[in-house]
Amino acid sequence: MSRLNIAKGRVEMVHGSGGRAMAELIEQLFAQAFDNEWLAQGNDQAQFTLPPGRVVMATDSHVVSPLFFPGGDIGSLSVHGTINDVAMSGAKPCYLSAGFILEEGFALADLKRIVDSMAAASKEAGVPIVTGDTKVVERGKGDGVFISTTGIGVVPEGLQLSGDQAKPGDAILLSGSIGDHGVTILSLRENLGFEADICSDSQALHSLVAAMVECVPEIRCMRDPTRGGLANTLNEMAQQSGVGMQLMESRIPVREPVRAACEFLGLDPLYVANEGKLIAICPQERAEELLAVMRAHPQGQDAAIIGTVVEDSYHFVQMETVFGGSRMVDWLNGEQLPRIC
Amino acid sequence: MSRLNIAKGRVEMVHGSGGRAMAELIEQLFAQAFDNEWLAQGNDQAQFTLPPGRVVMATDSHVVSPLFFPGGDIGSLSVHGTINDVAMSGAKPCYLSAGFILEEGFALADLKRIVDSMAAASKEAGVPIVTGDTKVVERGKGDGVFISTTGIGVVPEGLQLSGDQAKPGDAILLSGSIGDHGVTILSLRENLGFEADICSDSQALHSLVAAMVECVPEIRCMRDPTRGGLANTLNEMAQQSGVGMQLMESRIPVREPVRAACEFLGLDPLYVANEGKLIAICPQERAEELLAVMRAHPQGQDAAIIGTVVEDSYHFVQMETVFGGSRMVDWLNGEQLPRIC
Numbered sequence: 061m062s063r064l065n066i067a068k069g070r071v072e073m074v075h076g077s078g079g080r081a082m083a084e085l086i087e088q089l090f091a092q093a094f095d096n097e098w099l100a101q102g103n104d105q106a107q108f109t110l111p112p113g114r115v116v117m118a119t120d121s122h123v124v125s126p127l128f129f130p131g132g133d134i135g136s137l138s139v140h141g142t143i144n145d146v147a148m149s150g151a152k153p154c155y156l157s158a159g160f161i162l163e164e165g166f167a168l169a170d171l172k173r174i175v176d177s178m179a180a181a182s183k184e185a186g187v188p189i190v191t192g193d194t195k196v197v198e199r200g201k202g203d204g205v206f207i208s209t210t211g212i213g214v215v216p217e218g219l220q221l222s223g224d225q226a227k228p229g230d231a232i233l234l235s236g237s238i239g240d241h242g243v244t245i246l247s248l249r250e251n252l253g254f255e256a257d258i259c260s261d262s263q264a265l266h267s268l269v270a271a272m273v274e275c276v277p278e279i280r281c282m283r284d285p286t287r288g289g290l291a292n293t294l295n296e297m298a299q300q301s302g303v304g305m306q307l308m309e310s311r312i313p314v315r316e317p318v319r320a321a322c323e324f325l326g327l328d329p330l331y332v333a334n335e336g337k338l339i340a341i342c343p344q345e346r347a348e349e350l351l352a353v354m355r356a357h358p359q360g361q362d363a364a365i366i367g368t369v370v371e372d373s374y375h376f377v378q379m380e381t382v383f384g385g386s387r388m389v390d391w392l393n394g395e396q397l398p399r400i401c
Numbered sequence: 402m403s404r405l406n407i408a409k410g411r412v413e414m415v416h417g418s419g420g421r422a423m424a425e426l427i428e429q430l431f432a433q434a435f436d437n438e439w440l441a442q443g444n445d446q447a448q449f450t451l452p453p454g455r456v457v458m459a460t461d462s463h464v465v466s467p468l469f470f471p472g473g474d475i476g477s478l479s480v481h482g483t484i485n486d487v488a489m490s491g492a493k494p495c496y497l498s499a500g501f502i503l504e505e506g507f508a509l510a511d512l513k514r515i516v517d518s519m520a521a522a523s524k525e526a527g528v529p530i531v532t533g534d535t536k537v538v539e540r541g542k543g544d545g546v547f548i549s550t551t552g553i554g555v556v557p558e559g560l561q562l563s564g565d566q567a568k569p570g571d572a573i574l575l576s577g578s579i580g581d582h583g584v585t586i587l588s589l590r591e592n593l594g595f596e597a598d599i600c601s602d603s604q605a606l607h608s609l610v611a612a613m614v615e616c617v618p619e620i621r622c623m624r625d626p627t628r629g630g631l632a633n634t635l636n637e638m639a640q641q642s643g644v645g646m647q648l649m650e651s652r653i654p655v656r657e658p659v660r661a662a663c664e665f666l667g668l669d670p671l672y673v674a675n676e677g678k679l680i681a682i683c684p685q686e687r688a689e690e691l692l693a694v695m696r697a698h699p700q701g702q703d704a705a706i707i708g709t710v711v712e713d714s715y716h717f718v719q720m721e722t723v724f725g726g727s728r729m730v731d732w733l734n735g736e737q738l739p740r741i742c
Contacts, residue, residue, distance in 0.1 A: 073739045076628075076739065077628060077629065078630075078633055078733060079628075079629050079733025079735070081734075101563060102565065103490065103563055103624075105458060105459035105486050105490050106457070106459070107456070107490060108456055114449065115553075116448050117447050117532055117553065118445055118446035118532055119498035119499070119532055119549070119551060121534050121535075121536045123502060145446050148445060155458060159460045159500075159549040159551075161464060161502070161547055191458055191459055192460060193461045194462075195464045195740075197464050197544060197547075197740060198739070198740075202542070202543060203538060203542040206502055206538075206547070208460070208462055208534075208551075210458075210460060210498050210551035212456075222444055224443065283444075283445065287418060287419025287420075288423075292419055296424075391420055391421040392420025393421055394418070394422075397418075398417065398418070399536075399539075
């Protein structure tokens with residue numbers, strides 16, 4: 061094997077050939093960063109045991125642009141996003157796979173930075189990347205790097221979370237401020253200079269989830285409000301459960317610089333993507349207890365009860381505004397922020 | 402919800418927004434084609450139970466160009482490829498996930514054709530696509546559609562297949578003719594007109610694998626020779642097991658039109674990708690029995706014992722040619738066929 065020139069080299073078509081150059085890329089870049097016993101098996105698949113219980117599988121393809129942003133990059137995001145999709149079922153995420161689609165000419169130094177960031181996120185979360193794949197497309201047929209991650213996990217006994225479980229009277233909780241990720245990306249993309257004050261909230265939420273379901277196993281459902289933001293995710297859940305929702309705007313935390321940036325950009329923070337927040341719906345009588353658990357966790361310090369599930373055959377999400385009026389919070393129509401994750 | 406215009410519509414950025422348009426695309430195209438109880442859960446993750454045993458996970462990103470070819474398309478290929486990666490461990494593949502990266506402007510009719518083909522391949526294989534994700538990138542930042550699939554399966558008790566298990570004296574078996582997939586793609590891409598006589602071998606091999614491990618559980622390892630072809634895959638296994646290999650060229654089946662196309666194109670069929678063939682290494686004394694099982698299966702009718710594992714501290718793969726000489730079968734160096742899968 062020859063040494064990759066990571067400092068100055070670029071991705072070439074030959075790195076996707078299946079031959080020696082691909083083996084070098086995998087060995088010297090991916091395997092070295094992800095470094096675990098499953099990858100070391102060296103097969104086209106990873107083998108492991110899972111604790112008993114229902115298995116959960118989630119997948120996400122990541123195409124965020126730009127690739128690097130305050131608070132993370134496509135690498136850490138691809139780990140956090142899929143861990144969160146698994147965790148929202150109440151499951152403990154166990155293993156990840158990663159598929160890379162690289163564009164010819166992409167700097168190996170940037171790829172290494174991304175892969176190292178993935179490895180760090182995976183190690184911090186305790187969820188190893190156990191198998192993967194690499195493809196290369198010609199210059200102009202991709203955009204630097206796309207990463208598809210799949211996660212599997214196991215649901216602890218006694219949990220039955222699903223988006224169709226919300227019931228009238230339930231409380232709606234949110235783990236923290238909204239809009240941080242989307243506004244960070246957009247500000248960077250448009251060169252607006254807000255990045256000094258704002259930062260993506262990209263983070264893996266499974267330890268927060270574990271604390272929540274441990275204390276309140278009756279949680280009906282959880283979901284992370286990514287693309288389409290809080291508004292769209294709540295509409296999905298209302299639709300799925302056949303209920304309406306009534307929110308209180310004053311309870312929804314939005315950080316001041318994010319609010320300012322949204323005003324400047326003409327964005328409604330309710331529709332802006334988050335990558336480190338969750339919505340939980342639980343029986344009203346357990347809501348205060350759940351809130352306390354969330355606030356006691358570093359990732360839920362700003363958690364709030366933001367509304368109530370109501371009966372509504374139209375499955376509308378409505379909101380009492382800070383001015384005391386009422387507004388509809390509709391599905392996201394049209395496109396707000398392309399390639400946010 | 403409004404109706405998608407599948408006949409004349411195109412992928413728009415809004416289909417990746419997370420909002421209503423994305424929900425319509427998922428509902429009217431993906432969910433309808435894949436149609437199963439897990440997708441119907443409507444959550445960002447699928448839940449299921451697995452039979453007891455070691456779990457296997459494999460992932461592949463598919464960027465084949467062109468998207469449609471004799472014998473399949475990127476949709477069926479993305480199902481077959483990942484099922485095969487899971488099956489090569491001896492596992493029964495159970496579930497698949499699929500992540501789509503779509504290029505703005507891609508015809509919805511073509512997308513539907515691909516998705517229907519995936520659905521058919523998944524149903525034929527009995528391995529449902531239980532969860533997925535859709536992203537859209539701007540025109541010129543992708544190439545129609547890329548599909549990342551991940552599969553999970555469970556290894557029957559008593560099996561311990563791995564690329565590092567080959568031992569001197571073992572027999573090397575191949576399930577059928579080589580080169581069909583790669584030559585088909587290249588001929589099509591270069592407008593050579595060979596497609597009339599040739600066809601991709603893309604197929605899911607898990608039922609062949611099940612028959613093989615049932616009869617000969619002592620199989621040391623299996624692998625499907627995709628990118629890099631038979632030559633590269635054997636070199637990988639030789640390296641991993643710390644052995645050499647001695648092949649007999651006369652035993653390696655190559656279909657006549659494939660041989661002719663390879664000659665015309667200046668390709669060595671040993672290095673051309675396959676998508677429906679497997680290599681198995683087993684103890685010599687079980688080789689004839691394994692061969693009989695393979696030949697009795699529709700996917701292994703042309704199976705052959707193509708060589709022997711030998712002691713070799715250099716881990717060389719060598720071949721006795723049809724002319725009685727000997728040649729080295731080295732790793733694939735450089736790039737033969739980009740975007741073959």
